[in-house]
Amino acid sequence: MKRLAAIALLALALVPATAAAQATDLTGNWNAKFTMTRPDGTSQSITFTFHFTQKGKVLSGTIGPTPERQWKVEKGVVDGAKVTFVVQQPEGPTLRSFTLTHAKGRLTGTMKLERGGDTGEATVDAERAK
16 A cells, blocks of 8 residues: 555656646747858857747747748647757748757757758757847
8 A cells, every 4th residue: 555655646746847847838039049060160150039939839930030031930849848840941942950958948959951952950059038
């Protein structure tokens, strides 16, 4: 009986942690920096803004370098701290695939680029806009 009670208490203790992980809401604006390192070792950073709306596990919105150049977030999923989505630039054949982690109020991870057979990767570091 004690063993059953201990298992039940352990299971109940884990429920709040799981609920808290899902309680994260990414809705809002985020300032992001993408940093790419070229084969010669030099790097380039570009700033972007994420405009997210989250409903449950579904993430939608737009991202872009300027208010005039915004691209639609597609296939957006928030699964605990893991955040994934893709963006297809309408003015070019560039597909951006994001795999990010939400921790301590930041989104960090990678963005993979695919453009006409060429590929690249950038690190992503974003914080909620103030």
